[in-house]
Amino acid sequence: MSHGPGNFSIENCWRTMVARRCPWSWLLFPLLWLLSVPWWLVVWASHHMYRLGMKNSRKAVLPVVSVGNISVGGTGKTTTCMYLARELGQSGLVAGIVLRGYGRRSRGALLVSDGREIVATAEQAGDEAWLLAKQLPECPVAVAKRREAAVKLIAEGTEAQIVLLDDGFQYYRMARDVDLVLLDAYTASGSDWLFPAGLLREPYSYLSRASDIWITHSDIASEQQLARVEKIAHRYAPGISVVITSHALDRLTTWDGEAVGIEVLSEWPVVATAGIGNPEAFFSHVAKLAGRPVSELVFADHHDYSSADWDTIAASAADCEHTVVVTTPKDAVKMPDPPAGLNVYVMHPTLDVQAGHTAMADLLRRICALARSAPASAREVLQ
Numbered sequence: 001m002s003h004g005p006g007n008f009s010i011e012n013c014w015r016t017m018v019a020r021r022c023p024w025s026w027l028l029f030p031l032l033w034l035l036s037v038p039w040w041l042v043v044w045a046s047h048h049m050y051r052l053g054m055k056n057s058r059k060a061v062l063p064v065v066s067v068g069n070i071s072v073g074g075t076g077k078t079t080t081c082m083y084l085a086r087e088l089g090q091s092g093l094v095a096g097i098v099l100r101g102y103g104r105r106s107r108g109a110l111l112v113s114d115g116r117e118i119v120a121t122a123e124q125a126g127d128e129a130w131l132l133a134k135q136l137p138e139c140p141v142a143v144a145k146r147r148e149a150a151v152k153l154i155a156e157g158t159e160a161q162i163v164l165l166d167d168g169f170q171y172y173r174m175a176r177d178v179d180l181v182l183l184d185a186y187t188a189s190g191s192d193w194l195f196p197a198g199l200l201r202e203p204y205s206y207l208s209r210a211s212d213i214w215i216t217h218s219d220i221a222s223e224q225q226l227a228r229v230e231k232i233a234h235r236y237a238p239g240i241s242v243v244i245t246s247h248a249l250d251r252l253t254t255w256d257g258e259a260v261g262i263e264v265l266s267e268w269p270v271v272a273t274a275g276i277g278n279p280e281a282f283f284s285h286v287a288k289l290a291g292r293p294v295s296e297l298v299f300a301d302h303h304d305y306s307s308a309d310w311d312t313i314a315a316s317a318a319d320c321e322h323t324v325v326v327t328t329p330k331d332a333v334k335m336p337d338p339p340a341g342l343n344v345y346v347m348h349p350t351l352d353v354q355a356g357h358t359a360m361a362d363l364l365r366r367i368c369a370l371a372r373s374a375p376a377s378a379r380e381v382l383q
Contacts, residue, residue, distance in 0.1 A: 011300045018198050019280075020190035032197040040194050043202050050172045057175040060151040062096070063162045063370035065178040068169025070207060071191075071199045073301060074278020075182040076216040076247060076351070078128055078330065081164045083351035085139050087364055088162070093371045094139065096160030098150040100167065101126040101143030103302040109144035111153050113137070115160065127302060127334050128166065134333065135348075148174045162371035169209070170201060177370050178363070181210040181237075185221035185229045185244075186281050207236040212243070212363050218354055219246035220284040243356030243363075247285055250350035252326075255338060260345065265290040268343075269323045271316050275299030275331055286326050286347065294326075305335045314342055 017025045018032070049055045067084070069075040085095045094115060101110065104126035112118065112125040113133035122130040125143060133141040140158035144150035147165060151174075154160045165171070169181055191199040207213070213233045218226050226244070233242045251259050265286065272286040272294045283296045297316050299309070317323040324343045327335070338344045353360055 012298050014196065015199075018191045018193070018196070019188040021188070025190075029197060033193070036194040036197040039196070040203075043194070046170075046172060047202070047206065055172070057172055058148055059175050060148050060163065061155045062151055062160065063177045063367075063373070064151065064165050064168070064174065065162060065180065065367055065370075066165040066168030066171070066176040067180050067182070068165075068167055068171075069182045069184075070169065070202050070204065071184065071187065072195055072201060072277065074276065074281060075184040076245075076349075077166050077182060078132065079247060079349050079351055080180075080182060080214065080216070080245075081132065081166050082135055084164055084364075084367070085136050088367060088371065089138060091364070091368055093162065093368060094158070094160045095371070096140040096142065096151075096154035096158060096163045097129075097132050097136070098147050098154065098163050098165050099126070099129045099132070099141070099143050100145060100147065101129055103127060103304070104129070104143060106143075109146070109149035109153050110142065111157060112141040112143060113139070115140040115158050122333055127330050131330050131333050132166075135329070146173070147171055162367060178212065178367060179210050180212045180214060180363070181207060183213060183215050183229050183233060184217050184278065184281070185215050185226045186217040186278075186284065187225070187229070189225075189228060204232055204236045207233070210237050210240060212359070213237055213240055214243040214245055214356075216245050216351075217247060217281050218244050219248070219352075220281060220288060241356060241359035241362070243359050244354045246352045246354055247281070247349045248352040249285075249289060250348040253346050253348065255332075255344045255346065262289055264324060264345065265326065266292075270294040270326055271297060271313065271323055272326045273297040273299070273313055273316075273331070274328050275301060275303030275305075276328055277301050282328055282347075285349070289347075299331075303331075303334070305331070307336050310336070310338055310342070314339060317342065 016022055067077050067080050088095045106124040112120045112129045118133045129141050129143045140154045140160045142150035142153045151163050194200050215229050270290050272283050274282045279298050287294050326345050326347050332346045
């Protein structure tokens, strides 16, 4: 593993520290713990205001399936939304997808795709929404800070029967019909503290709100890591069946979108680069496919790439002849075209269910039942 200039950012240093991957982590832990106290007070207040009825969650005009997590990014929400949308599509249903639109250069509720064509630019939509619209051309996609406004846009202007809410577990303002929570098996146990002392947005006890739990990245986690996360799920969400998934390779493409064989990762030295919530999981996946360690180049989550970043990436790839660069689809949609002579590949992941197939099938049946009851009631609300 090697590190380059792109690796330095406050976010990357913080993630390294809370995962206890540097010897001086514990020196700053007391300060981070103190900073987590006001965060806990905000989380506690928000949770109990809705729990005690001081505030009420608003019902959306379409049924809502939240795909969320309890930690800070990187559990595979986007990949899971793609998986569910495709599974529902095979059942003849149209699922819309709603996101906040982090990092977008637009305001208000915005329809990104109407299920027939993309109607907004990548800059207007944000990287995640643009990626979903591009990868799922048959699925409407909308973004808004007030997600209920985005649901209304989809209900008014598309054929969607149900909405997948990307990153909705902490969005108390809007009621959800299904609360699917993702737990990342590939997470260091030392990071089980509230932000910023750890990676948790909420205490594990708040998993009691979940209707379904999936564990992701089981393929790159050790047996001990997987067992630890399974124990957390069963302890804090008793009675809920757990689905265990892995991130499999859907396809590897050139920068121009041409599919190539996975052997290119084992034939040549590899530089893996990413600016996502959990780059370590991506790097581990690339290394597993390559069959050996790879060089790693980290950018901040939602990094706004420029042509100068290709100089950093190219410098990292210059150590060996015929080095190839591998990145994620979420990064690729924001990157300008690479310089000539640099071999860049995009690794497209998909979800693979390892255990809990009965629970998975039950969830899909429940979602289908919700979706098929939606059209009449949704249109009646809007009229």
